Amino acid sequence: MADGARRGLDLDLWSYRILLGLLGMLALVIMVGPVLIVLAISFTADSSMRFPPSGFSLRWYEALFDPVRSSQIHRAAINTVQVGLWATAIGTLLALLAALALARARGVAARSADTLFVTPLMLPQISFAVAALVFFSMIGFEAAKPAIVIGHVVVCVPLVYKTISASLSQLDPALIESSASLGASRLRTFRRITLPIILPGIGAGAFLLFMASKDNVAVSLFLSDARTNMLPIRMWQMLEGTLDVRVAAVSGVLILATLVLMLAMERFVRISDRLR
Amino acid sequence: MAARVTMPEGRFMLAFPMLLFFGAFFVAPLLLLVAVSFFDDPDITVPGLSQYTGFLSDAFNWRVLGQTLLLGVKVVACTTLLAYPIALLFLAAGPRLRRVLLMLILVPLLTSVVVRTFAWIVLLSREGVVNSLLLSLGIVGAPVQLLHTELGLIIALMQIELPLMLLPLVSVMARLDPNVVAASQALGAGSWRTLVRVILPLSLPGYAAGVLLVFASSTAAFVSQSVIGGGRLIYMPLFVYQQATTLYNWPFAAAISVILVLAISLVAFGINHLGRSARGNIHG
Amino acid sequence: MTDRIGRRAALATGGLAAAAVLSPRKAAASSTVVAAHYPNTWETAYRDVVAPVLQQRHQIELVITPLLAFDQVARALAQPRGRPPFDCFCLDPGPRRTAIERGLVQQIDRAKLPNLQGVSPGYVDEWGVGVAMQVVGIAYNPSRVEKPTGWRDLFEPKYHRRVAITGFGSTFGTVAMIEIAKAFGGSETNMEPAFEAVRRLLPNVGAVALNSAQLPSLFQQGQIDIFYTNTNNVAALKAQGVNIEFVQPDTGCPAFATTMHIHARSTVANEAHQYINVSLDPAIQAALQEPPPMFIPTQTRTPLAPEVAALVGSHDALSRFIQHDWGVINPQRSAWIERFNREVRA
Numbered sequence: 001m002a003d004g005a006r007r008g009l010d011l012d013l014w015s016y017r018i019l020l021g022l023l024g025m026l027a028l029v030i031m032v033g034p035v036l037i038v039l040a041i042s043f044t045a046d047s048s049m050r051f052p053p054s055g056f057s058l059r060w061y062e063a064l065f066d067p068v069r070s071s072q073i074h075r076a077a078i079n080t081v082q083v084g085l086w087a088t089a090i091g092t093l094l095a096l097l098a099a100l101a102l103a104r105a106r107g108v109a110a111r112s113a114d115t116l117f118v119t120p121l122m123l124p125q126i127s128f129a130v131a132a133l134v135f136f137s138m139i140g141f142e143a144a145k146p147a148i149v150i151g152h153v154v155v156c157v158p159l160v161y162k163t164i165s166a167s168l169s170q171l172d173p174a175l176i177e178s179s180a181s182l183g184a185s186r187l188r189t190f191r192r193i194t195l196p197i198i199l200p201g202i203g204a205g206a207f208l209l210f211m212a213s214k215d216n217v218a219v220s221l222f223l224s225d226a227r228t229n230m231l232p233i234r235m236w237q238m239l240e241g242t243l244d245v246r247v248a249a250v251s252g253v254l255i256l257a258t259l260v261l262m263l264a265m266e267r268f269v270r271i272s273d274r275l276r
Numbered sequence: 277m278a279a280r281v282t283m284p285e286g287r288f289m290l291a292f293p294m295l296l297f298f299g300a301f302f303v304a305p306l307l308l309l310v311a312v313s314f315f316d317d318p319d320i321t322v323p324g325l326s327q328y329t330g331f332l333s334d335a336f337n338w339r340v341l342g343q344t345l346l347l348g349v350k351v352v353a354c355t356t357l358l359a360y361p362i363a364l365l366f367l368a369a370g371p372r373l374r375r376v377l378l379m380l381i382l383v384p385l386l387t388s389v390v391v392r393t394f395a396w397i398v399l400l401s402r403e404g405v406v407n408s409l410l411l412s413l414g415i416v417g418a419p420v421q422l423l424h425t426e427l428g429l430i431i432a433l434m435q436i437e438l439p440l441m442l443l444p445l446v447s448v449m450a451r452l453d454p455n456v457v458a459a460s461q462a463l464g465a466g467s468w469r470t471l472v473r474v475i476l477p478l479s480l481p482g483y484a485a486g487v488l489l490v491f492a493s494s495t496a497a498f499v500s501q502s503v504i505g506g507g508r509l510i511y512m513p514l515f516v517y518q519q520a521t522t523l524y525n526w527p528f529a530a531a532i533s534v535i536l537v538l539a540i541s542l543v544a545f546g547i548n549h550l551g552r553s554a555r556g557n558i559h560g
Numbered sequence: 561m562t563d564r565i566g567r568r569a570a571l572a573t574g575g576l577a578a579a580a581v582l583s584p585r586k587a588a589a590s591s592t593v594v595a596a597h598y599p600n601t602w603e604t605a606y607r608d609v610v611a612p613v614l615q616q617r618h619q620i621e622l623v624i625t626p627l628l629a630f631d632q633v634a635r636a637l638a639q640p641r642g643r644p645p646f647d648c649f650c651l652d653p654g655p656r657r658t659a660i661e662r663g664l665v666q667q668i669d670r671a672k673l674p675n676l677q678g679v680s681p682g683y684v685d686e687w688g689v690g691v692a693m694q695v696v697g698i699a700y701n702p703s704r705v706e707k708p709t710g711w712r713d714l715f716e717p718k719y720h721r722r723v724a725i726t727g728f729g730s731t732f733g734t735v736a737m738i739e740i741a742k743a744f745g746g747s748e749t750n751m752e753p754a755f756e757a758v759r760r761l762l763p764n765v766g767a768v769a770l771n772s773a774q775l776p777s778l779f780q781q782g783q784i785d786i787f788y789t790n791t792n793n794v795a796a797l798k799a800q801g802v803n804i805e806f807v808q809p810d811t812g813c814p815a816f817a818t819t820m821h822i823h824a825r826s827t828v829a830n831e832a833h834q835y836i837n838v839s840l841d842p843a844i845q846a847a848l849q850e851p852p853p854m855f856i857p858t859q860t861r862t863p864l865a866p867e868v869a870a871l872v873g874s875h876d877a878l879s880r881f882i883q884h885d886w887g888v889i890n891p892q893r894s895a896w897i898e899r900f901n902r903e904v905r906a
Contacts (some may be wrong), residue, residue, distance in 0.1 A: 524658070
């Protein structure tokens with residue numbers, strides 16, 4: 001009888017481990033596989049995207065860094081970084097102020113505002129992009145780059161708003177009260193107590209916002225004009241037309257840049273603790 | 277409920293810039309979209325309901341809408357199945373392994389969604405990596421059609437959605453008391469029983485957040501739907517794009533957008549409600 | 561590819577910019593023309609070949625915005641007031657008609673286009689000028705499938721699982737579907753036989769692409785081995801080392817002009833005319849017909865390159881390729897797109 005129970009337990013344990021192990025492996029393969037394959041293809045000697053590549057070469061990186069042949073990719077990359085930085089700066093500032101205002105607020109108005117600020121995450125971006133295009137053309141707003149920045153802020157700001165709100169919710173209100181009772185001004189309390197505690201949250205949120213802006217397709221697709229070609233759209237066109245291998249090289253560069261950024265963030269704000 | 281913390285009135289003013297920004301650039305465009313959808317002609321001159329009646333009276337459109345929502349549900353189900361094992365491993369892991377797992381979860385974010393989507397063309401085509409693997413292992417006798425099928429699309433979408441599911445799930449796991457699990461097992465509950473009775477209920481809040489994100493994102497994943505799905509699988513975002521850019525029918529594009537937004541909101545509201553009541557059950 | 565571009569640029573500059581080089585004027589651009597172009601091949605070719613000459617001869621900076629023809633019209637329609645999204649369109653017949661009907665383009669001034677001399681009158685009207693011809697036929701992978709002979713072959717069992725089709729979302733998808741309809745007894749106004757054929761093929765189709773742009777990548781990955789496309793795409797794929805050949809169907813190839821137009825609200829109409837004029841220059845047209853992109857010239861003063869001549873014979877023969885009446889097609893397209901969506905839906 002004890003033997004039976006033991007066997008039952010073994011079966012339970014092993015079925016649990018094997019099944020979950022297999023599914024977990026599959027999950028890791030699906031998450032990591034395509035990234036590795038793109039990375040491998042970027043070093044191919046072939047003239048088309050094939051896996052496995054027939055040989056190793058750096059020709060696609062050379063082509064990518066060629067200032068003449070790839071000038072359009074460079075311009076798109078510059079646009080993307082510019083838009084990303086502006087969107088991150090504006091979005092983080094707006095979100096920080098709003099999160100400070102609404103943290104712990106319980107009123108109906110505050111709750112509604114809170115919900116409103118995360119709504120863009122739930123909406124199909126293409127719907128918002130269509131709306132924004134019609135809206136900007138109707139009010140005669142013609143500057144494409146500011147329009148894209150605004151669009152990116154709208155669709156990406158929930159990410160930073162959520163992270164900052166989460167950091168604030170972990171802040172002990174007693175700390176602030178005691179600081180205030182000690183006669184510190186509100187600004188001083190913010191600078192000396194609140195800010196240092198939520199700074200990692202701000203950093204992680206800003207990072208997420210920048211990443212999302214850099215990757216945005218729908219809004220850029222509808223709002224960009226002749227001079228504001230954005231990198232994801234450019235890559236999409238290059239891939240759809242001819243599976244241009246330079247795009248794999250772009251990915252190689254992106255992977256490296258993101259990795260560096262991520263490790264830097266990890267060092268300064270321990271981003272892995274902040275991504276909810 | 278915690279005592280209401282009294283706040284100086286002035287603090288609410290800080291939310292004003294964001295409110296103004298959202299009012300001007302989020303709410304206003306969406307209201308305009310709704311307004312445009314109530315016009316009968318592409319030139320936006322004759323007001324009327326014909327876009328909605330036209331859309332809703334056609335069974336084909338209902339099927340596309342249903343298919344879109346169903347795609348969201350299927351992707352949610354599949355990501356759940358694959359995300360939990362990782363989350364459970366995270367729960368059982370020490371600090372170092374946890375860090376490694378988190379980094380692995382972030383790997384998909386290293387490169388653009390567009391590039392990852394096209395990588396799946398290389399992986400899923402008839403002569404792609406997946407088919408060569410299946411053929412050489414003798415699992416299949418002839419190449420399997422994966423590109424332009426819903427299965428292929430779900431696989432490709434999972435790569436994008438898994439991190440969205442895992443991040444909130446893992447953050448819940450990180451806060452979960454390992455003693456609870458140990459206690460359950462010490463009381464003789466098997467692994468499966470502990471999973472179903474203890475871990476799953478405790479992880480529900482994070483899971484609900486993940487479900488919401490994955491559902492919204494996969495139903496709206498325009499790039500993957502068109503590139504991996506191809507011409508035979510039609511989803512709502514493609515409809516919007518087609519009407520706006522190939523047929524120049526902005527009011528119809530607007531109406532489809534509004535319907536899609538309403539449908540997703542309805543489902544999101546439902547999930548949110550379930551998540552909240554689940555949370556209530558745990559604490560209550 | 562670099563050599564090709566170098567050769568092309570040399571041809572262009574050598575032919576007509578010599579004078580400009582010898583008597584250099586101010587290098588800085590005095591004005592800018594924003595021109596929409598099809599992505600990839602067209603964009604690259606015009607940037608490499610046309611832009612430098614326009615800069616040298618007229619001090620005009622050419623900024624190219626890559627958009628498919630339908631997207632160009634959509635973008636222009638979405639901005640009904642104020643500064644136009646671009647000054648010049650580059651369209652094919654279907655979108656061209658829509659652009660004219662919706663008042664998006666202005667009339668051209670022939671006096672400002674001296675290079676119209678030599679362009680066949682059939683490619684010019686008061687709204688725009690044809691700058692290249694697109695010829696549509698069947699492309700296949702010679703190492704994997706037999707050479708097809710005509711449109712009906714696409715539906716034969718020997719090509720089952722190897723064929724890709726695409727619908728009415730692009731101009732050459734539309735003309736191909738019309739030719740398929742004709743091959744099965746239909747016409748421009750009777751698409752039923754084409755839908756019938758598609759329905760029969762569906763269980764054995766290799767792929768149904770959402771739009772024509774998706775086809776080259778599917779071909780490259782070996783997902784499909786036969787599809788309909790234009791000669792430019794075939795030239796571009798060949799240049800990438802892809803094993804692909806172009807076939808003229810036994811019933812003939814449809815051909816249509818790629819036309820340039822000036823936006824109705826363009827503030828640089830003069831410069832836009834100069835841009836179009838340069839595009840029609842015999843030396844430029846000669847440079848652009850090098851494969852890739854192998855644009856087929858509309859300028860008869862440009863002798864056909866061997867590759868192009870092998871394909872279309874002569875300038876004269878080109879005018880006898882199959883033409884379609886877009887006045888008849890356009891009103892039906894929206895219904896066809898909807899019908900195609902329904903027919904192919906998995």
